[in-house]
Amino acid sequence: MSDQDKVSSRYDFWTPFYDIIDNIPVISGLQKRWKRSAVKALDLEGSEKILDIGTGTGEILPWIAEYLEDG
Numbered sequence: 001m002s003d004q005d006k007v008s009s010r011y012d013f014w015t016p017f018y019d020i021i022d023n024i025p026v027i028s029g030l031q032k033r034w035k036r037s038a039v040k041a042l043d044l045e046g047s048e049k050i051l052d053i054g055t056g057t058g059e060i061l062p063w064i065a066e067y068l069e070d071g
Contacts, residue, residue, distance in 0.1 A: 018056060018057055019056075019057055022059065036063065039060065039067045042064070044064070050064055
């Protein structure tokens, strides 16, 4: 099995569990902090277009929308 196949297999295995694990209470507090920090660091003004690549399952998108609504 090639390295690429190994990586692909690992992601295929964890995909169904990714958001479940991310939302475990002990972990979710840390996740909320980094998501808020990441969105704040974008320094959005509302006219920008956002392309979310490689950040998981898109769970940060609601945080971006909330930031824009509150801004």
